[in-house]
Amino acid sequence: MKNRDTLLHQQHLAYGWNTDWNNKMEQMPTSSRPLVPARVIAQHSHSYQIMTPGGEHTATVxxxxxxxxxxxxxxxAVGDWVMAEKLPGETRSVIHYLLPRQSAMVRKAAGSAVDDQIVGANMDFLFITNALNQDFNVRKMERYLIAAWESGAAPVILLTKADLCEDPEAFAARMENAAPGVPVHLISALQDQGKEQLLPYLQPGKTIAVTGSSGVGKSTLLNWLAGEQVMDTQGIREDDARGRHTTTHRELFLLPNGTLVMDTPGMRELQLWDAHEGLEQxxxxxxxxxxxxxxxxxxxxxDPGCAVLQAIEDGTLEAKRLHNYKKTARELSHQVRKENSLAKKANKAAGSSTRKNQNRTKAGSWDME
Known part of the structure; x- marks a missing residue:
């Protein structure tokens, strides 16, 4: 029994369990049910795959x-730690609680409704990928950086497919100017170039999320880091150098060296969510x-005496960067106003419903009298 408990404990450690998570677990509400911590390793439309002390289970809330x-x-979401209860005699569990997140990359959910969506949770590093082909876009990368800084994870920029570019260092310099304080690495999975630069991030128990547009080589990167084929890959379209969708859901992989890597579906457009601090960073x-x-x-x-405009005139600041800064700031402000408006309407509707219920209760009391 002791050997089995040790093996299960080691399995939890492999998926990132540590004293910090143990402390968070102890602060959760007590339960009479036999709950155990588990990590979400895959997310589907109405269910999850979780890694429990007893192995991998399918789960629902x-x-x-x-x-x-x-x-x-x-x-x-993928990367979360939850408290789950195993169903007797099955490899299925039900999730009762969510442990407080250490970090989370959030975007606005698709559609007109004002709602958020977790791209990945509890990452230590966020690899933001962009291919060095026709799809290279500094402005798009700035949006990913905003979400990355807001997440609480440390952003790292990977410029993939460096073998397709005649002057990759020039692109790296452009990216470094647009990402103050963020490491920028040139890599080519097909040519096996640049992996040594990533070794400091690839540590046992550390979680890395890989994000970026479709076709930047995220699945190829994951296979390269794993040293084996863990994800299917597809080529790019020749007409516009854009990739085809390969990853269709979020999933967390345990690499042979103990690093946890999260693959996410490619995004044509990243809609930001409550990211003012990320904008400033x-x-x-x-x-x-x-x-x-x-x-x-x-x-x-x-405005007279504007230091920002002076920097543009001096050539130390790109005009397009200022334009994107203003545009994104307006977008976030508009989103906040929309959220506040909907919240007021919801509170008003809730208040109206409460008053109606109170009136019905009073009416019922009068009838009884």
């Missing part, structure tokens, strides 16, 4: 959990310049 959830982010160079403007409320347009 309890009815109470689903009833109390307000946003999509209230539900478990991503555009820290503009924020620093703005602190030297003559006026605190400088709009960086035609």
């Amino acid at each position: 309890t009815g109470k959990y689903e009833y109390n959830a307000t946003l999509k982010s209230d539900f478990p 991503t555009f820290s160079d503009i924020e620093e310049l703005a602190s030297n403007c003559r006026y605190r409320d400088c709009r960086h347009e035609f």
Whole structure:
């Protein structure tokens, strides 16, 4: 029995369990049910795959959990640690609680509804990938950086398919200018170039999420890091150098060296969610310049004494970068106003419903009298 417990404990350690998670577990509500910690390793439309002390199980949340959830982010996501109960005689579990997240990459859910979606949870590093072909786009990478800084994970930029580029160092320099303080690495999985630069991140128990647009080589990168074929891959379209969708769901893989790598579906467009701190971090160079403007409320347009416009004139700041900063700031502000408006309507509707229920209760009391 002791050897079995040791083996199960080692399995938990392999998936990133440590004293911090143990402390979070001890702070969760006590339960009479035999709950155990488990990590979400795959997410499907209505179910999850979780790694429990007894092995891999299929899982769903309890009815109470689903009833109390307000946003999509209230539900478990790949990378989350949960408290689960094994169903007797089955390799299925039900999830009762979600342990507080250490980090989470969040985006606005698709559609017109104001809701969020967790791309991945509890990552130590976030590999943001962009291919060095016709799909290279600095402005798009800035959006990913905003979400990355907001997540709480450490962002790392990987410029993939470096073998397809005549001057990869020039692209790396452009990316470094647009990503102050973020490591930028040139790699080519097909040519086996650049892996040594990634070794400091590839540590046992550490979790890395790989994100980026479709066709940047995320699945190829994962196979390269694993040293074996763990994901299917597809080539790029010749007409526009864009990739075909390979990954259709989020999944967490345990590499032979003990690193956990999360593959995510490619995104044509990343819609940001509540990311003002990430905006400031991503555009820290503009924020620093703005602190030297003559006026605190400088709009960086035609204002006299604008340090930001002066930097553009001097050639130390790219005009397109300022444009993207302003555009994204407006987008986030619009989103906040929309969220506040919907919240007010919801509160008003809830208040109206409460008053109606109170009136019905009073009416019932009067009838009884």
